[in-house]
Amino acid sequence: xxxxxxxxxxxxxxxxxxxxxxxxxxxxxxxxxxxxxxxxxxxxxxxxxxxxxxxxxxxxxxxxxxxxxxxxxxxxxxxxxxxxxxxxxxxxxxxxxxxxxxxxxxxxxxxxxxxxxxxxxxxxxxxxxxxxxxxxxxxxxxxxxxxxxxxxxxxxxxxxxxxxxxxxxxxxxxxxxxxxxxxxxxxxxxxxxxxxxxxxxxxxx
Amino acid sequence: xxxxxxxxxxxxxxxxxxxxxxxxxxxxxxxxxxxxxxxxxxxxxxxxxxxxxxxxxxxxxxxxxxxxxxxxxxxxxxxxxxxxxxxxxxxxxxxxxxxxxxxxxxxxxxxxxxxxxxxxxxxxxxxxxxxxxxxxxxxxxxxxxxxxxxxxxxxxxxxxxxxxxxxxxxxxxxxxxxxxxxxxxxxxxxxxxxxxxxxxxxxxxxxxxxxxxxxxxxxxxxxxxxxx
Numbered sequence: 229x230x231x232x233x234x235x236x237x238x239x240x241x242x243x244x245x246x247x248x249x250x251x252x253x254x255x256x257x258x259x260x261x262x263x264x265x266x267x268x269x270x271x272x273x274x275x276x277x278x279x280x281x282x283x284x285x286x287x288x289x290x291x292x293x294x295x296x297x298x299x300x301x302x303x304x305x306x307x308x309x310x311x312x313x314x315x316x317x318x319x320x321x322x323x324x325x326x327x328x329x330x331x332x333x334x335x336x337x338x339x340x341x342x343x344x345x346x347x348x349x350x351x352x353x354x355x356x357x358x359x360x361x362x363x364x365x366x367x368x369x370x371x372x373x374x375x376x377x378x379x380x381x382x383x384x385x386x387x388x389x390x391x392x393x394x395x396x397x398x399x400x401x402x403x404x405x406x407x408x409x410x411x412x413x414x415x416x417x418x419x420x421x422x423x424x425x426x427x428x429x430x431x432x433x
Numbered sequence: 434x435x436x437x438x439x440x441x442x443x444x445x446x447x448x449x450x451x452x453x454x455x456x457x458x459x460x461x462x463x464x465x466x467x468x469x470x471x472x473x474x475x476x477x478x479x480x481x482x483x484x485x486x487x488x489x490x491x492x493x494x495x496x497x498x499x500x501x502x503x504x505x506x507x508x509x510x511x512x513x514x515x516x517x518x519x520x521x522x523x524x525x526x527x528x529x530x531x532x533x534x535x536x537x538x539x540x541x542x543x544x545x546x547x548x549x550x551x552x553x554x555x556x557x558x559x560x561x562x563x564x565x566x567x568x569x570x571x572x573x574x575x576x577x578x579x580x581x582x583x584x585x586x587x588x589x590x591x592x593x594x595x596x597x598x599x600x601x602x603x604x605x606x607x608x609x610x611x612x613x614x615x616x617x618x619x620x621x622x623x624x625x626x627x628x629x630x631x632x633x634x635x636x637x638x639x640x641x642x643x644x645x646x647x648x649x650x651x652x653x654x655x656x657x658x659x660x661x
Contacts, residue, residue, distance in 0.1 A: 247599045250606045251614040254596055267596035274505055275513045275520045282565065284521070293571025301586050304593045308622075316502045316622035325585050332580025348585075350578035354563065366573055367566035370521045370559065372552045394552040398570045405564040410509055420504035422600035422622055426593035428586060 247271060248290060248371070254433055262433040266300035267425035270401050271371055274421055280359070280407045283307055285423050289401030290369045297366035297402040299326035299333045299351060302428040305404065308421065309341075311413055315420040320413070324364065324404055326351070335364040335404075341412040361407040369399040480642045480658035482635060488657055490532040490542065491516050499532075500608065500634065502622035504600040516601075521559050521566070525602045527551055533607075533638060534645065536655040544654055595619055607641075608634045 248270045249256040255268035270286040285307060288298035304325055308318035323338045335355075338346040342358040349355040352365040372394045413419060486497040492511065499506065499516055507518035515523035516532075527546035531537070535544055546553075557567035569576070598618050599605065609617045613633050620629070642658045649656055 247597070247602070247606060251597065251618045252611070253615055254618075264596055269597045269599045271602065272505055272599050273519045273521055274507050275518045276507070276509055277565075281507065281509065282563075284564075284566065286566075293569065294573050296573050296575045303596075304590065310504070314623070314626070315504065315506075316626050323590075327583040327585035329580030329583045332578075332583075333575070334580050334583030334585075336583070336585045348583060350580050350583075352576050353578035361563050363564045365564070366569040366576065367564070368555070368557045368568065368570055370555055370566055372555050373526060391549050391552050394556055397556040400569045400571070400573065403564075403566055405566065407563055414509050419507040419509065420502070420600075420622070421507065422504045422598060424595055424598045424621075426590075426595045428588055428593050430594045431596055 254431055260433040264303075264427060264432045266298045266303045267427055269423055269425055270369065272421070272423045273370075274419075276410065277407060279411070280409050281413055281419070282405065282407045283421065284370075284403060284405050286367070286369065286371075286401040286403045287425065290371075290396050290399030291401070293398055293400060295400070297333075297351070297400075299335075299364075299402070301326050301328065304426045304428070306424045306426070307404075307406070308424065309413065310420040311415045312417060315418070322406065326364070335362075337362050337406075341408060359409040360412075362405070364402070364404045366400055367403045369396045369401045371396050479661045480639060480646060480656075481661055482638045482642055482658045484536075484659055485533055485638065485642075485657035486635070488532070488537050490537065496532050500601055500604050501628070501631065502600070502625035503598075503604050504622050519602065522554060524549065524551065524553065529601075529603050529607070534642065534649060534656060534658070536657040539655040604634075608637045610637055 249268060252259040254260065255263050255265065257263045265288050268287055270289050271284075273282075273284040275282055285305065287305070304323060307322040309320040309322070310316060310318050312319055320341050321339045325336045327334050327336060333351045334348060335351050336346050336348045337355070340347060340357070340360055342360060344357060347355050347357055347360070347362060354361055354363045356362070373396060487495055490496045490499050494506065494516070505519055506516065511517050513520055515525045515528055519525050524546035527550050528542050530550070531542045531545045541547070555567070559565055559567055596618070598621070600622065605614070605617055609630065610633060613630070617630065642656070646656060646658070
């Protein structure tokens with residue numbers, strides 16, 4: 229099935245999948261001199277886990293091992309959830325911000341569906357309240373994809389793709405993970421979710 | 434904000450006669466007896482991708498409904514598995530390609546993932562419990578939590594300017610052309626619901642199908658697009 233891979237990789241449309249480095253004019257260091265790494269969404273995931281729903285947002289990656297996480301106090305991360313009415317009108321907006329206590333970094337999570345106020349605590353620590361678990365930290369990039377093979381194929385015109393080569397091997401992202409009891413989200417309709425990033429004072433480029 | 438309606442069929446005006454034919458690729462589908470050319474011959478056929486957008490990709494969801502509006506959908510009454518949500522281990526890209534290019538009445542949405550086209554999984558195992566993601570690679574600094582009295586920016590949401598958005602994997606990157614990307618990322622699913630990007634998505638999918646059809650056909654996997 230090598231030619232199947234050739235076919236798909238011969239065009240340049242998957243190079244940025246899933247959302248890493250997109251939009252390129254704002255986040256890709258190959259395109260702009262002032263890429264907004266902190267605001268660059270990598271991926272969004274959601275699934276059911278027992279009687280809860282898990283949502284994962286990865287960003288600021290992929291980056292090589294040994295680099296620290298990216299916690300920018302000027303970026304607002306929002307997980308939007310629509311669970312009633314129009315699927316594009318979010319009833320729940322969970323907003324994440326980073327802040328400092330000296331050299332230590334903390335996270336503030338507002339808009340949680342338990343009706344409480346902001347949940348605040350250090351990064352790299354699981355925060356919990358009313359059955360909700362939340363955490364921000366640095367993790368392995370969970371995405372798998374042979375980006376190098378694509379680039380080689382494009383440059384040479386010859387298939388250089390390998391299903392055994394994952395461009396994201398050994399790479400990390402900063403991430404937010406939240407687990408919410410399904411009963412707090414489910415109103416009997418399909419849940420529609422999307423994430424946004426926004427920068428205080430305007431875009432970098 | 435509420436101009437969203439369900440649109441079971443997009444009914445796109447897709448008579449898009451794109452003649453790629455950079456190599457003068459032969460019409461008529463002959464495999465040709467002429468001298469071989471170095472690059473694979475491109476097709477001069479143009480395709481109608483409407484059947485792709487209209488096909489059912491998940492229970493109650495057409496492809497068009499999955500990508501417009503650009504949200505990740507999770508029906509908690511149904512089992513996990515992309516495109517019902519997206520688990521860390523789901524081969525979401527290969528599945529997305531399958532429902533954009535292949536006739537799902539004749540083959541499985543897993544047809545490409547089963548090859549597999551991409552690496553089949555992550556390089557590290559995911560954790561079975563919260564936070565599920567694998568620990569970071571290497572020995573990066575800053576993994577020890579600390580601090581109590583954190584100071585956060587206390588500014589209204591309106592003082593932030595949107596940079597990026599994401600719902601479905603690969604939609605913004607695959608189906609939105611470069612010239613449209615910034616505007617697309619400025620917008621919201623509510624704007625998607627006004628059908629603003631329908632023609633862009635259809636055009637891009639048509640372009641890709643025209644470009645890839647020749648090679649996909651060699652795999653024996655059935656295309657959802659129909660030749661014009």
